Amino acid sequence: MSDSITLPGGDWPTLEPGWVWLCGAGPGDPGLLTLHGLNALRQADVVIYDALVEKTILDWAPEAEHVYAGKRGGKPSAQQRDISLHLVDLARAGKRVLRLKGGDPFVFGRGGEEAQTLVQHGVPIRIIPGISAGIGGLAYAGIPVTHRDVNQSVTFVTGHDQSGEAPSSLNWNAIAQGSQVIVIYMGMKHVQRIADALMAAGRPADEPCAIVCSATTGDQSVLETTLARMTADIAESGLEPPAILCVGRSVLMRQVLDWQAMASGSAPRDLDPLGRGRPAERA
Known part of the structure; x- marks a missing residue:
């Protein structure tokens, strides 16, 4: 600079x-x-x-x-x-x-x-x-936090409280049932507890999730996974904080909106990842 x-x-x-x-x-x-x-x-x-x-x-x-x-x-x-x-x-x-x-x-x-x-x-x-990383970091990963075909709500939560533990004051049942997309800051340490709480509250095990590490920097890494596999896939990948976790079907949009990969010459993986069966301009 x-x-x-x-x-x-x-x-x-x-x-x-x-x-x-x-x-x-x-x-x-x-x-x-x-x-x-x-x-x-x-x-x-x-x-x-x-x-x-x-x-x-x-x-x-x-x-x-x-x-x-x-x-x-x-x-x-x-x-x-x-x-x-x-x-x-x-x-x-x-x-x-x-x-x-x-x-x-x-x-x-x-x-x-x-x-x-x-x-x-x-x-x-x-x-x-x-x-905020929960918006800008996901945008750099090609994940819109809101998309009309996916969600009319998004919830931002922290993955740990002042003690460093998973927040005990959060009503995970209400969050899981009331927000279509959930963005979690500082959640990697307690990712298994968070995933278990969301699935216990009714979120499907195969729900799309993404972990964006070192968002918007030259070291940015993105892992696409599911709620049930998130903990194991993070461990296998070796990813480390700082990270933003996103839970919800908007993660699927990365298959068509991974603009950094496309700028490097890669083709979109799926032009209609939500399976809407119509052009986006007709949404």
Whole structure:
């Protein structure tokens, strides 16, 4: 990445000393960062960034101090309380602070907690949304989270709670029966428990599923499987987090919408994977 990229003309907001902007960096591909995010990087004195932020994005803030505050399951990580209070301290010291988080700061990113802490301590904030991996990551895999022939609902859930265990507060029966497509963040550790819960609630064992690892990056890997085989296939594949899991018939659309494979010269595997028997324009 070059720091010579400039913003188009416009009345861009100013990151003032003593402010903290909480910004989503997108799911991985630096090109998915918003222009407001680029504007923030250009002005920040300090960038506090997470584990899932693509490091080349930081090149757009060459004058800023870069501080890592990532959390990864099973690895030593900064405590959330310390991160939040460090943001307060930097703002009180008159720094122009950018809190850069993977995906969107308010989608399983603890952005709400950090923003609330800042407001409670009298620190002014701005929120800059980002593209969440549960949408953008699946799109890069050729999987639409909504498709008129498949679903009129989609549910986003987290695969683990604050303790690192599968969320006990989730009503898997209601989710399984009420949402045609389910997108699961951070679910690989507990994939068997999740799959068992969904099948016990009535989801078919042969329901299409996909696991998208390192979504939108050069290391992206996609595994297509079924609910019953998901755990075994993940183990056999050797795939590792970060990953997004998708459960639902929209996964079948990858057979016709795997645009990255087609860009490399591969033909679509099935032009009508849902078996509708009519051209898409007549849907």
